[in-house]
Amino acid sequence: MILAPLPPAAHGSVTADMRASRLHDAAMRLEALFLAEMLKSAGLGQPRSSFGGGAGEEQFASFLAEAQAGELARAGGIGLAETLFRAMSGPRDDG
Numbered sequence: 001m002i003l004a005p006l007p008p009a010a011h012g013s014v015t016a017d018m019r020a021s022r023l024h025d026a027a028m029r030l031e032a033l034f035l036a037e038m039l040k041s042a043g044l045g046q047p048r049s050s051f052g053g054g055a056g057e058e059q060f061a062s063f064l065a066e067a068q069a070g071e072l073a074r075a076g077g078i079g080l081a082e083t084l085f086r087a088m089s090g091p092r093d094d095g
Helices: 016-041 054-074 080-088
Strands: none
Touching: 016 054, 016 080
16 A cells, blocks of 8 residues: 655644654555455465355455454554554654
């Protein structure tokens, strides 16, 4: 996912609230991507040996993992998003 550029504020600068919101969204997406990979590695969506859903099940298994990971991240996840947010919004030296 690529973040769209921030819209300019009234005086041509990005407000602190806008920046914090964007950083929080980015941190949540990063945690969701991490969780999706963990769920895939744990075997979520792996085809069953008997009575599986066929090719359709295999094609949509990644969507299931991504949706579940997104919900896990929104529900608090494993705390990775908060850690990433704090690291990205740490002290700034704007010069």
